[in-house]
Amino acid sequence: MRRRSLLRLVPGALAAGSLDGRAAAGPAGPATDVPPPADLSWWREARFGLFVHWGPVSLRGTEIGWSRGAQVPVEEYDGLWRQFAAKEFDPRAWARLARDAGMRYLVLTTKHHDGFCLWPSRLTDYHVGNTPLGRDVVGELAAACRAEGVVFCAYHSILDWRHPDYPLGSPGGKTKKAAADMDRYVAYLEGQLTELLTRYGPLGVLWFDGEWEEPWTEEHGKRLYRLCRSRQPSVIVNNRVGKGRQDMAGTTAAGAFAGDYDTPEQRVGRYQDARPWESCITICEQWAWKPDDPMKPLAECVRTLVTCAGGDGNLLLNVGPMPDGEIEPRQAARLREIGGWLRTHGESVHGTRGGPWKPGPWGASTRRGEAVYVHVFDWPGELLVLPSIERRVLEATVLGGGRAEARATPGGLELRVAPGERRAIDTVVRLRLDGPADRLVAR
């Protein structure tokens, strides 16, 4: 991906009263030739979603898209659909797993960089309908999500290294196609998005990707954004629709068309409350399934979620289902463990905003109404001392049970929880304040 030398981070300074549901426009003000950003309030409340990278490539256990013409010869890669039977594919089980993990939305790769479509598109033969599986994965999963109360969302790659009209090819966009026709490819892309936007009911988010290559322009991005919002006015569209994303930090360049939110990748975004963001991170290392792929421990998963929420952002945690259609049992078990933690601590994540104390080596904080949740990962000692806030603490308790003390001193707010009552992963101290917490300045 094209990398910019200088990382220009969006400053996290909190202007009092800016914690509302609507996405702020890009740093240089709203692009006038696209509709205003969508309403992100449900999505911001959700805080936690499941990312699913899946396709015939899972039969090879190599990385989706990128291994085409690299670890896997193009011909072999493009022939994998013939063995894609996925006999254990159970969309209801995927949706239920997301719900049990405490996730509120699910983003499925409808088409990744390899061009394979997980719905029976009328615009190509290279789709799941022609495989031994033969089922409409998008359609069935959208219905299953609705049945389980999980918002269904669609990932879609703008680039397509297999499509003859897309100018660049595998491996990794490093080859050129002499007979390509980008206008014809854009018509194909827009045609497929129209299928997705008109066949499967409301989509929560359109999660675009693969916008970084030269053939795709900002004008293409704005046109696609207009198409999506005209078909589904409430669909949320990420900042990978145009050319505004700067780098893997996922923030948007000043003045660029920004879509509705920023997308840090494989890292937790920095504290930012003026513009929504969501970190996408793999539960293992690869996006698509790989045998024995090292998996993140529970503590890391929980702390990553909490640090995203403490930075006023979302976490989209990724799994790659196996070729038989099952989500690997150890990954499913990890997700349920996260769900178990959220059953006790969910009030300190869902429906909260980040701050008033920005994430630090000690942990992070979140807030809602008159409550502030201090998430302590590592106690610096007997006390944790935080900068003072312009509110009195009326009561301090430990979520899940346990006593806590909060003492305002000239040196700051002192928090104390006896070692025996602390939690290994995250001790969540709930502070009840003498008024709303949303106007407290983050620091």
Ligand code: FHN
């Ligand atoms: O190349 C893709 C990658 O396979 C994966 O889909 C991630 C998810 O955000 N995005 C791209 C890399 O930036």
